[in-house]
Amino acid sequence: MNGPVAQASLALASALKDVAANIDRHFDALLAVPDDPRAELYEAMRHAAIGGGKRLRPLLVHATARLFHVDAISVTRVGTAIECIHVYSLIHDDLPAMDNDDMRRGKPTVHKRFGEATAVLAGDCLHALAFEILSAEETHRDAFVRSELVAELSHAAGPNGMAGGQMMDLEAEKSSFDLPTVTRLQAMKTGALISCAVECGAILGRVAPDARTGLRGYARDIGLAFQIADDILDVEGDEELAGKKLRKDGDAGKETFLSLLGLDRAREQAQALVDQAIEHLHGFGAEADLLRDIARFTLDRDR
Numbered sequence: 001m002n003g004p005v006a007q008a009s010l011a012l013a014s015a016l017k018d019v020a021a022n023i024d025r026h027f028d029a030l031l032a033v034p035d036d037p038r039a040e041l042y043e044a045m046r047h048a049a050i051g052g053g054k055r056l057r058p059l060l061v062h063a064t065a066r067l068f069h070v071d072a073i074s075v076t077r078v079g080t081a082i083e084c085i086h087v088y089s090l091i092h093d094d095l096p097a098m099d100n101d102d103m104r105r106g107k108p109t110v111h112k113r114f115g116e117a118t119a120v121l122a123g124d125c126l127h128a129l130a131f132e133i134l135s136a137e138e139t140h141r142d143a144f145v146r147s148e149l150v151a152e153l154s155h156a157a158g159p160n161g162m163a164g165g166q167m168m169d170l171e172a173e174k175s176s177f178d179l180p181t182v183t184r185l186q187a188m189k190t191g192a193l194i195s196c197a198v199e200c201g202a203i204l205g206r207v208a209p210d211a212r213t214g215l216r217g218y219a220r221d222i223g224l225a226f227q228i229a230d231d232i233l234d235v236e237g238d239e240e241l242a243g244k245k246l247r248k249d250g251d252a253g254k255e256t257f258l259s260l261l262g263l264d265r266a267r268e269q270a271q272a273l274v275d276q277a278i279e280h281l282h283g284f285g286a287e288a289d290l291l292r293d294i295a296r297f298t299l300d301r302d303r
Contacts, residue, residue, distance in 0.1 A: 009293045011289065011290060011293060012290065012293040012294065012297060015059060015062065015063070015290055016054075016055065016059060019055050019058050019059045019062050019079065020053075020055045020058075022058075022076045022079075023055055023058050023076070023079060023080055023083055024050050024051065026076055026077070026080045027046070027049045027050050027080065027083075028046075028050060030080070030129065030133075031045050031046045031049065031050075033046070040114060040118060041118060041121055041122060041125065043114070044110050044113070044114040044118050044119065044121075044122040045122045045125060045126055047107070047110060047113055047114070048087050048090065048091050048104075048110050048122060048126070049083070049084070049087045049126065051105070052104075052105030052106060052107070053083075053087075053105055054301070055079075055083065056194070056197075056226075056294070057079065057082045057083055057086055057193055057194060057196075057197040058076075058079025058080065058082065058083050058197070059079075059294060060194065060197035060198050060201065060219070060291075060294065061075055061078050061079040061082065061197045061198075061200055061201045061204075062075050062079060062201070062290075063201070063288075063290040063291045063294060064197070064198050064200075064201025064202055064205070064215065064291065065078075065201040065202075065204045065205055066287070066290070067201075067205065067284060067287055067288060067291075068201075068202070068204070068205025068206070068207065069205075070201070070204040070205055073138070074139055074140050074204055075201070075204065077133050077134075077136075077138065077139045078133075078134065078139060078149060078200050078201075078204060079197070080133060081129075081130040081131070081133040081134045081139075081149075081153060082130070082153060082193060082196060082197050082200065084126045084127070084129050084130035084133070085126070085127060085130045085153065085156075085157045085162070085193060086193055087126055088122075088123040088124070088126035088127045088130075089123075089157075089162055089163075089166070090104060091109075091110045091111075091119050091122055091123040091126070092119075092120070092123045093166065094109040094110065094111060094119075095111055095116060095119060095120070096111070096116065098166075098170070110122055110123075127157075130153060130157075131150055131153070131154070134146060134149045134150045134153060135150055140204065145203060145204065145206070148203050149200055149203055149204075152196055152199050152200055152203060153196055153200070155192075155196075156192040156193050156195065156196035157192075157193070160188070160192075161188055161192030161193070161196075162188065162189055162190075162192050162193055164188050164189075165185050165186065165187070165188030165189025165190070165192065166189055168181075168184070168185040168188065168189070169185060169189055169254070172185065172254045172255065173254060176255060177254075177255045178255075178260075179257075179260050179261070182255055182256065182257060182260060183224065186223075186224060186227040186257075187220070187223060187224065190223055190226060190227045190230070191219075191220060191223030191224060191226075191227070192223075194219055194222065194223040194226065195216065195219040195220060195223060197219070198215050198216070198218065198219035199212065199215070199216070199219070201215075202215055214280045214281060214282075214283055215280070215281075217276075217277070217280040218277045218278075218280040218281055218291065218295070219277075221273045221274070221276045221277035221280065221295075222273070222274065222277045222294065222295050222298050224273050225270045225271075225273035225274050225277065225295070225298045225299065226298040227257065228257045228258075228266050228269060228270040228273070229270055229298055229299050229301065231256040231257045231258040231266065232258060232263065232266060232267065232270075233301075234256070234258075235258060235263075257269070270298075270299055271299065274295045274296060274298060274299055277295045278292050278295050278296075
């Protein structure tokens with residue numbers, strides 16, 4: 001891997017590589033192509049899910065769960081489930097009815113490669129697969145933990161989380177949003193799954209809800225910092241490195257952190273959020289260094 005990894009710590013680079021490889025292996029096993037008329041559906045899911053992407057959400061599950069010495073198989077399965085939701089959202093987001101994108105992760109979007117109907121079904125199936133994974137006993141032997149994981153991911157993916165944020169993003173093309181509204185939009189559309197990844201790592205560690213306050217603050221702050229960095233990359237980034245079309249928000253007339261704050265203030269705000277996120281981890285020692293590195297990585301990446 002290159003680009004953002006070259007700017008990260010060796011520990012983060014290693015973790016990114018290992019987590020990405022584990023997720024790809026797990027998807028490869030889960031999405032074995034059947035010898036029947038569903039073959040193209042599975043090929044479409046594999047096209048979207050295997051290879052490419054930052055794997056930030058599975059990495060956050062890994063980095064959080066390791067604070068509490070969670071079994072590696074449980075961590076990979078939960079990270080894969082959250083990535084299923086993320087990938088399904090990208091497939092649907094790329095459709096002509098939404099963002100109408102031709103490229104994702106450096107290759108044709110699913111609807112361009114397999115057609116719109118297959119893309120819709122591939123997204124639907126990845127959504128369902130996420131909860132199939134979480135509800136399976138292999139993910140965790142405790143049914144109460146599995147139930148909490150399902151509840152957390154369903155909330156993060158639904159109308160009060162990612163999907164609700166996507167609806168607000170569609171409305172942003174027709175309305176002029178102020179800074180609090182854009183902040184809420186991005187906290188739902190982007191931040192909800194990032195927060196979910198951290199929360200699920202703590203759930204696997206059997207951390208009581210009232211003991212997760214610092215981790216929640218960390219996740220909230222890096223989610224917003226990540227989106228501000230995305231807005232900056234959308235204007236200043238390289239499409240070849242990003243693997244997708246850039247500068248679409250400005251062309252669509254959407255308000256972003258960058259349009260509302262200006263470049264210099266947006267950079268300052270993103271850095272302040274990263275610093276604040278790291279401060280939320282003050283109760284942890286060196287075991288949380290990977291989480292601290294991830295916070296810095298949100299600003300140092302090039303895609």
